Amino acid sequence: MIPSNYVEKVYAGYLGMNVGIRLGAPVEPTHWTYERIYQTYGDIKDYVKPFKNFAADDDANGPYYFLRALYDDAKDRDITPNDVARAWLNYSREGVGMFWWGGYGVSTEHTVYVNLKRGIPAPQSGSIRQNGLIVAEQIGGQIFIDTWGLITPGNPKKAADLGEAAARVSHDGEGVLGARFFCAAISKAFETSNIEEIIAAGLAQIPAESTYSKVAHAVLDFHKEHPDDFRACREMLERDWGYDKYTGVCHIIPNAGVCVLAMIYGQGDFNRTVEIATMCSWDTDCNAGNVGTVLGVACGVDGIADHYRQPINDSIVMSGISGYLNILDIPTYAKELSILGYRMAKEPCPQWLADSYKEDEIYFDFELPGSTHNIRVSDPYLCRAKHSEEMAYQGKASLEIVFDRMARPQNAKVYYKPFYTRDEFNDERYSPTFAPKAYPGQKVSMQVYLDQWSGNEAMGIAPYIRLASSKKELVQGYIKLIDKEWLHVEFTIPDAEGELIDEVGIVLEAYSPAKFKSMGRIFIDEFRISGPSEYHIDFAKQQINFGCVTPFSHNHGAWSLEQDAMYLMTADPAEAYTGNYFAKDYSVAVRINPQYGSSHLVAVRAQGAMRGYHAGLDEDGEVSLYINHFGYKKLAGRKFAWELDREYDVRVTVQGSTITLAIDGEELIQHEDDTFAYGMYGVSTLGAARTYFRDIRLTERA
Template sequence: MIPSNYLEKVYAGYLGMNIGIRLGAPVEPTIWTYERIKNTYGEITDYVKEFKNFAADDDANGPYYFLRALYDDAVDRDITPNDVARAWLNYAREGIGMFWWGGYGVSTEHTAYINLKKGIPAPQSGSIEQNGLIIAEQIGGQIFIDTWGLVNPCNPKKAADFGEAAARVSHDGEGVLGARFFCAAISKAFETSDIREIIEAGLAEIPADSIYARVSRAVLEFHAQQPNDFRACRDMLERDWGYDKYTGVCHIIPNAGIYVLSMIYGQGDFNRTVEIATMCGWDTDCNAGNVGTVLGVACGLEGIADKYRKPINDSIVMSGISGYLNILDIPTYAKELTILGYRLAKEPCPQEIVDSFTDRDIYFDFELPGSTHNIRVSDPFFCQARHSTEKAFRGTGSLEVIFDRMTRGEKSKVFYKPYYTRADFSDERYSPTFAPRAYSGQKVSMNIYLDQWGGNETMGIAPYVRLHKSKKELVQGYVKLVNQEWIEVEFVIPDSEGELIDEVGIVLESYSTRKPKSLGRIFIDEFRISGKADYTIDFHKQSGDFGCVTPFAHNHGAWSLVDGSMYLMTAEPSEAYTGNYFATDYSVTLDLNPQIGDSHLVAVRAQGAMRGYHAGFDGKDQVSLYLNDFGYTKLTGASYPWQFGQDYELKVTVQGQVITLFINGEQVLQHTDGTFGYGMYGVSTLGAARTYYSNIRVTEL
């Protein structure tokens, strides 16, 4: 039976995972040894590094992207290793992001991915037989499985079974047992906050004579003798279960000892548990992330310290093939996981949760306790934002923005960030790429309540969006707020003229003269970005970020900006994707200039590297439409005389099940196929080619 507080527990668990990853990531080995962490930071009681924005790593990518197998394949049945293997191949850009690409036979994930690409199916792809004992028993089988526990609450065995199925894509032996242990522990944490019960639930799902169980029992026995000194227990692990005995880059067994150590010595306290996991070294981000999920669920939101939660600000970015999916709002994702959990349990999901979730648009209702949905302020001297339950336009929650002693002309922006580039990050962690989550033609709406405490004029706001490249702010008309009243504010995002939009929100401005200054607060509720997009991409206004041309995610090939075009040079099949992952009916128009090669295509309704449609030039005087469903099938073709070095306008329209290709305004192909109903757009080639692409226009129908 799913608990009544399931959504809040999922939210806390997912926050906990990302807090642990962020806490542990700056001291991840191999340079950061246990001794070096201790000598440098001593007792860790807060984040050791500030990030402009935190780019997640493999510990977050795997749980997020592999779960999409529940949408793509295992829609009405239990998960299998092959389902998850297909998610590996579909959502990863080969060699970039998602995993640690440390080399075949070195990185377990890299090894498994190459095996899958070469036709070795799961679970053989991760087996001891295929890869040997050491590779198969590294830590990755455990660090990618948190969400399987979150969607199987109060059912440790089912959670463990799902975790094992997912882990077997890349791991075997003790590596799979780690997945079973943690999925069961996460599932049990929905029922109890007793950390010993949670650990025992995990151990119940693995063989008692396994090495994983033995190292766990060794930690529990040591704790019984020395319950107040986690460092003494860490010394025992180094001596009896260390990396010298369990080799490879990052073996699961020494880290399994850290998991149990941090949980039992953390005594059920979320904050202390992730701190201990980080201080103990070895695989710090993995260890703190996994125990963060367990303790997040067990302790709930109230158990997570504000110093850890506030910098997360409800946001995490990923590193998969979809730049749209890479921008994650944690409360929204918690709702998605909750809906999946009810589906898997075959229980009806509460309608209010269903109604509050959308993956197609942006919708922030501020209902989850403490949620901010990554809304920010530009001037923290004048304004502070926080969650509130004091006022709400609908439901019980809103975002409260306190403005403090502002005078005429002083302003602060309150905004959501729907797009990122390299400049927004402190480091190169896992090379994320992004597609905006707001576009010209869409409607922005929100409800605002003014509670003004001081000042001789009421406050005003102006809706705005900011363009990324020029930093130009497209400010709409000013609206004077009405004290003690809710007002609805809405506007259509204006033409961005080929630029990308990286801020959407309001400018909050004081109209008061110098004395008395404006003091008070506004409440924001029901924030939405929705409707049909209609926009262009001007490559004169784009840049090269993380090895890609914005706003595309590239898979294979060499891509660059040349004279206002995106230029591809490749010796192999290559592709580039962008746009709303959930877009259904739309047209994509672009100028294409083929330089060499037989294949120059436009992709539509692409759901990853292995799923989508591709239409365009396909050999001498030929055009074709292909279906890519883990292999390309030609759906239809026609004769069309095209030449190298010539500019062509290609337009592909998808509406319902009808796919139409136009070249220079002439319809040359039309076909009906219902395999894919939504997806990204982009460009691609099925072989060696050089091509220029420019003047992209996307119109949702």
């Protein structure tokens, strides 16, 4: 039976995972020894690095992207290792992002990816027989599985089985037991906050004679004798279970010991648990992330300290192949996970939950406790944002913006970030790439309520967007608010002049003169960005970010900006993807100038590296349409005498099951295929090529 507070618990668990990852990540590298962490930071009680925005991490990527096997293959049955293996291949950009590409035979994940690419199926791809004991028993089997526990509340056995199936893609032996333990522990945490019961539920799902079970019991036994000294327990782990005994880059056994240590010495306190996991060194972000999920579920959002929660602001970025999916709103994802949880339990999903989740648009209702949906303010001196249950347009909550002593012509922006650029990050952890979550032509709407405390004029707002490269703000007409009334605000996102949009919101402006300074609050509810888009990408206004041309995610090839174009040079097949991952019916046009090679294509309805359609200029003087479904297959083609160093206007349209290719206005191919109903767009080649891609134009159909 799904618990009544299920969605809130999922939200807390996923928040907890990301708090732990963010806390542990700065001290993860091997030169951050246990002693150095203590000497540098002492008794950790807060984040040790003030990130601008926290960049993607493998510990977050895996649980997010590998779970998509439930959408792609295991839609109506339990997953198999092969289902998850297909997600590995589909959502990863080879050699960059997703996980650590440390070399074949060194990095478990890199080794397994190569095995899968070479046709070695899961679970053989991660087996001891294939890769040897050391590679198979590293920590990855434990760190990529939290979401399987979150979608199986109160069912530790089911959670453990799902976690094992996912982990067997890449791990074996003790490496798989970590997945079973943590998925079961997360599942049990929906039923109890008693940490001893939670640990016991995890251990019940692994063999008692296993090394994983033995290190866990060594920690539990030590805790009984020394219940107040976690550092003494850490010394015991170093002596009896350390990296000198369990070799490789990051073996699961020492880290399993740390995880059990953090949970038992944390004694059910979320904050102390993730702090201890971080102070104990070894794989700090993985360990703090795993225990953060368990304790997040067990303690709920109220157990997560504000100083850990506020910097996250409900947002995390990923580094998979979809720049659109890489921008994640945590409350929205908690709802998505909860819907999957009802599906897995074969229970009907509550209608309110189904209605509150929109996979293909932005919809923020602020209903989850403390949620902010990554809404920001430009001037924290004049304004501050917080969750509120005092006022709501519908439901029980909204976002409250307090404005303090504002006078004409002061203003402050209240906005959502639908896109990021490299300068908004401190580092390049796992090289995230982004496609905007907001585009010209879409509708932005919200409900706004004014509660003004002082000032002789009511406050006003003006909808606006900001362009990512030029930082130009396109401000709409001002609207005067009415005190103590809800006002429906709606506008169409204007043409972005070939740029991308990195802010969408309102400008809050005081109309009162200085002697009558305005104070009070506005409340925002039912924030949406929805509807079909129509826009173009001017490459003269784009940047190279994280090794990619904005707003694309590149897979293979050398890509650059040249002559107001995105330029590709490659010796092998290569692709670049962008756009709304869930876009259905649309037309994409690209001016293509082939310089070398026999394949210069436009991609549509691409769902990753292994799923989608590709159409355009092909070998032997042809145009062709291909489907990529874990391998390319030609669907249609016809003769067309195209030439090198000549520019063509290539347009591909998808409408229902109909795919149409036109060049310079002439329709050349029309084909019916219903394999893929939605997906990104982009450009690609099936072989060695040099190509200029210019002036991409996208038109969605309602």
